[in-house]
Amino acid sequence: MTAGAALDLAELARAAKAVIPAAVWDFVEGGSGAELSLGANRSALDSLALVPRVLRDVSAPTAGCALLGAQAEMPVAIAPMAYQRLLHPDGELAVARAAKLAGIPFTVPMLSSVAVEQVASSGADLWFQLYWLRDRGKTAELLARAQAAGCRAVVLTVDVPRMGRRLRDLRNSFALPGEVGAAHFAPDQAVAAQRRKDGASAVADHTSQAFDPSLSWPDLEWLRGRTSLPLVLKGVLDPRDALRASQSGVDALVVSNHGGRQLDGALPAIDALPAVREAVGETCEVLLDSGIRSGVDVLRAIARGARGVLLGRPVLHGLALGGAEGVGRTLALLRAEIDDALALAGCRDVHEAAGLRLAKSPAQRREGQ
Template identity: 60%
Template sequence: MSPATTNACLLTPADAEEHARLALPPTVERFVNGAAGTGLTLRANREALDRVCLVPRVLTDVSSPVTAGRLLGVDAKMPVAVAPMAYQRAVHEDGELATAGAARDLGVPFTVSMFSSHSVEEIAAVGATMWFQVYWLRDRGRTVELLRRAEAAGCVAVMLTVDTPRMGRRLDDLRAGFSLPDGVKAAHFRDLSGPGPGDPTPGVSEVAAQTAALVDPSLSWSDIEWLREQTRLPLILKGVLDPLDARRAVRHGVDAVVVSNHGGRQLDGAVASVDALPAVAEAADGCCEVLLDSGVRSGTDIIKAVALGATGVLLGRPVLWGLAAGGGEGAKHVLRLVQEELEHALALAGCPDLGAASRLRTVTADGRTGAVLERARGDMVGAR
C-alpha cells in the first residue's frame, strides 16, 4: 500500500496502530507497543485520560481557533513535541530522519534519543527544531561529549530521563530474546555489541543489556546540579510524577518537567501520568514548564492536559505507528491529524486558543468537578 493510500485510510492516530501491527515484524511491534510487567500502567494511562471530561464554554468566537503555542521558548504550531524514542530504523529504514522531517513540516520540536539509530548530526541536517535526550551514563566524560555534540548540532534543549535507573521488566522482549534488526545500531554508541538478530536468547533483551551496561543507577539531585553546570541549554527532567520532586526540580534550576511513567514501560503499577499532572503543575507553580507524556493519542487529550495544568505534551507511539504505516509521510499524516483534532476540539470546547483551554473546567468519571480537583491538588501539595 502506498503512503498516499495508507494516509487516506487513517482518520485518527489510533487507525495507524493497526497498520503498524500489520507492517512490523512481531518482535518489533511488541518492542514498540509493549509494557513492563502485566501492563497495568500502560492501560491506566488511557483509562485515566478517558475519565477526564471537559466542560465546554459557549458563545465565544471560535471561527479561527489558534493551536500555536511556545515550548521551552520556541514557537510551535501546536503544544506538542515528538517524544524521545530509540532505534527508529527498526520501525522504518528512514528512521529518525523521517520523523524529524515530519516534525519539521508540522512545526513542532523533535526529541533526539540518546539511543537514536541516526546521529544527532545526521538528524540536524533535516532542519527540525531539536531537543536532545540523555540517560545518566556511568561515564560522565561521554555524557559531556554527547552534550557538546548536541549543542554543536543546534539542539535547543536537553532532556534528562530520570525514571530509568534500570530498565523495566518488559516481558514480551524477554520472552522473545529481543535483539535489534540487522544493521540497526545506537548511532552514538557504535562500540556496543549485542547478541545479534540471528541468535535470540530467551530471557535476554539486547536493549536491556545495553542499558544496564551504560546507565548509572546512582543518579541523584547532586548530579542534576552538575549537569546544570555543563550546559546553558534549557534543562528538562522527564519522568517526574511526585509534586515534591517537581518542587525540588524548580529549586535546582530545571526549566521543565515531563510528567511521565515512560508510557508504562518502567514501574508497572505507577500512577497514570494524567492523574499525577494536576499536583505536579500546582507544585511547579509557574516556575517551570510542565509537559504531559504517556497515553496521549488525540487533539482532545492535548486540551485535557492543558486544562489540567500542562504547557504541552509529548507524543510518542502514534508517531511510530505513522512511521511504520507510511514512512515519513505516515508520521507527518499522524501529526497533521493531531493538529486537526486539536483545532476541532478547541472550537467545540469554546476555546479560541490554548489560553482559553487552560481555563476550562474538567469533570472526572467519579463526578468531581474541576473546582474540587483544584482543591484536591492544593491539599496534596500542601501535605508534605
C-alpha cells in the same frame, strides 16, 4: 489501510500493526510487568470529561504556543523513542523531517539509530535526550555533540535507573537486527543490543551496561554547569521531586510514567499532573507524556495544567506506514483534532483551553470510579 486513509490515530495504529513484525510491535507497544500502568494511562485520560464553553466566537481557533521559548504550531513535541530505524530505514531523520513540516519540536533519543548530526540536517527544532551513563565522559561528549548540532534543549530522562521488566521482550528474546544500532555509541558498545539470548532482552542488557543507577540530585549540578541550554527532567510524578527540581534551576518537567514501560503500577501521568503543577507554580514549564492519542487528550492535559504534551507511539505507527509522509499524516490528524476540539470546547486558543473545567465522565461515574 494506508496512512493517508486513516481518519484517527487508532486507525493508524491498526494499520501499522498489520505491517510491523510481531516482535517489533511488542517492543514498541509493550509495557512492563502486567502492563497495569500501560492500561491505566488510557483509562485515566478517558475518565476526564471536558466541560465546553459556548458563545465564544471560535471562527478561527489557533493551536500555536511557545514550548521552551520557541513557537510551535501546536502544543506538541515528539517524545524520545529509541531505535526508530526498526520501523523505517530513514528512522529518526524521517520523523525529524515530518516534525519540521508540522512546526513542532523533535526530541532526538540518546539511543537513536541515526546520529544527531544527521538528524540536524532536517532543520527541525531539536531537543536532545540524555540518559545518565556510567561513563561520565561519554555523557559530556554527547552533550557537546548535541549542542554543536544545534539542539535547543536537553531532556534528561530520570525514571530509568534500570529498564523495566518488559515481559513481551523477554518472551520474544528481543534483540536489534544487525542493521539497526545505537548510533551515538561505538560499535563494540552498541553490539550488546544485537546479541540475542534466549529469555532475555538484548536491549535491556545494553542499557544495564551503559546506564548509571546512582544518578542523584548532585549530578544535576554537574550537568547544569556544562550547558546553558534549557534543562528538562522527564519522568517526574511526585510533587516533592518536582519542587526540588524547580528549586534546582530546571527549566521544565515532563510528567510521565514512561508510557507504562517502567514501574508497573505507577500513577498515570495525567493523574499526577495537577499536584506537580501546583508544586512548581510558574517556576518552570510542565509538559505531559504517556498515553496521548487524540486532540481531546491534548486538551485534557492542558486543562489539567500542562503547557503541552509529548507524543510517542502514534509517531512510530506513522513511521512504519510511510516514513516521513506517514509521520506527517499522524501529525496532521492530531492537528485537525486539536483544532476541532478547541472550537467545540469554546476555546479560541490554547491559553483559553487551560481554563476549561474537567469532570469525571458519566461512564466512570456509573462504574463508581
